[in-house]
Structure formats: C-alpha cells, structure tokens
Amino acid sequence: MEYIGRNVRVTLQPTPTKQLESYQVFAAPMTVEDLPKLHELSIGVGWPHRPEDWELAIGLGEGIVARDEIGRVVGSAMWFPLGEQFAAVGMVITSPRLQELGAGSWLMGHILDRVGARGKVLNATRAAYRLYISLGFMPLSPVHQHNGVVGEVSAGPRHARPMRPEDAAAIHALDTAAMGAARPALMNRLLQLSTGTVVERGGQVTGFALCRKFGRGHVVGPVVAESEEDAIALIAPHAEALAGNFLRVDTRQPDGPLREFLVASGIRHYDTVTRMGLGPVPQPAGPAQTMALVNQAFG
Secondary structure, three states: OEEEEOOEEEEOOOOOEEEEOOEEEEEEEOOHHHHHHHHHHHHHOOOOOOHHHHHHHHHHOEEEEEEOOOOOEEEEEEEEEEOOOEEEEEEEEEOHHHHHOOHHHHHHHHHHHHHOOOEEEEEEOHHHHHHHHHOOOEEEEEEEEEEEEOOOOOOOOOOOEEOOHHHHHHHHHHHHHHHOOOOHHHHHHHHHHOEEEEEEEOOEEEEEEEEEEEOOEEEEEEEEEOOHHHHHHHHHHHHHHOOOOEEEEEEOOOOOHHHHHHHHOOOEEEEEEEEEEEOOOOOOOOOOEEEEOOOOOOO
C-alpha cells in the first residue's frame, strides 16, 4: 500500500513474516492471551504499563504482535478508532536491535494497512521519531510528560466540583469537541475506571478531568478546559487526594501556569515526545481544549 505525507511517498508491502538476521518473526493479531508477554515486552523497554493498562488497550483497539520462532513476543503495534475518519496509533514497541533491523517499519506497515484511509495521529518517542518521519508522518506539536510523587499541592484556583453521573453526556460532548473526533467506547470505559472533577458555569459543564490508576501510580487525563486556570482547578483535587503518591500528566501546553503548577506540586517534567500526523488529522472545535491526554497511546 502507498501512503503520502507532506512531500513524502512511502510504499509498504506488509508480509506475514520478516527475516531478522538469523531468525524469522511472524505477525499475528493481538489477543488478551498475549497480555503476559506484552507486559514483559513493555517492561523490557522501560515502559510503566501494568497488565491492566495493556488490558484496557487491547479491549479498545486492534493490535499486531511479532512472535519469534519459539513464540516469544518481540514487538507490538496498535491502533484505536477516533470516530469514522481518524485513528490513533500507539503501543509500538520493538527492542532497539530489532528496530535497527526494520522490525518497527514492518509492524507499522501492518497497522497502516489495517487503518487504511483514516487520518492518523501518534505520539513519537525520540527513538521512534525517525521511523515515523520515514513513513510520511509530520510533526504537529510537543507533548510534555510530567510525573512525580505529589508533595504539597501548589496554591491556585479551586472552583471545580466532583463529577456526578449526570455529567456523563456533557463530558462526552466536551471530549469530542476538544479532540475533533468522537471516541465513545474509550470515554465510557474511562468513566467507569476514573474519579472525576468538573467546572460548571451557568448550569453547564464547561470542563472536566478524569483520574485513574496507571503505570507506577495514577494519571490525570483527559483534562478538557477553556483555560489553564480551569485546568489547574480540575487537576488540583486529584493531586491533593494523591499526596505522597506517584502522579502523571501528559500535556501539550507550552510553559505557563499549568506546567508551573504541576512542577510546584512535585509533578515535574520528565520527557517530551512529539505528536505527529499522517493525512488529515482531527480538528478541535473549542472553546474548550485538551489540556492533558488520556495517555500517549490514546491521545
């Protein structure tokens, strides 16, 4: 299949097997039975995902695993629907040695083949950035990963209230507008797994934040708000409830009040990845915007 990025044309012919030096790897659909080996794979490259985090991803997306000749899982890649027109690509893992031998490009060929004509977005680590450029993806914006053990939560606005069941419809609508695409299955599952806060004005919910267990502790995301002040108000109650615990927030916001609040509360900047797109990408409708991601795989 052929994929066209900005001034880039890439032809990929995904094959069921790939020769890597002295042995072959085989592509197969990802299933829940792969979960223990996928967890081992992610641990091997330093990713924090728990088996439960993998289980959530497998339940919401479609994936490919690469197996070697004795059945070990040596690579993975997934995609997740964003409405009917777009897809998020994530959970792309290969060992560094296999990456150098083209395993990452081969796995991505299978994913792009399955995603087809949908516009594609992903968050690229530094190690994978050149791979995605070679496939036609173009950089869109940096994503700043903040994490750490929450200390004394910095002073700031405190006008959010706890989420209630009747807020669900408004939360779905806000996420769709901020994302530029609907993702009802993901949001329904997150509402089941998360505690939440909302900002309400004039009887209408104008922003929300969801917090759930993830990786080494908890993550706050998505956060959708009309301003950084609202985002701080939405995140602060979760941070205060988790004082002394590990908390992660992934945000596309540049330096400013939100990131200053996170750092002052012990949630320090850890890494930066790059949001990238291939073909048309979702266009947010506003006025609220995504202040923090679900995670780097889902966006």
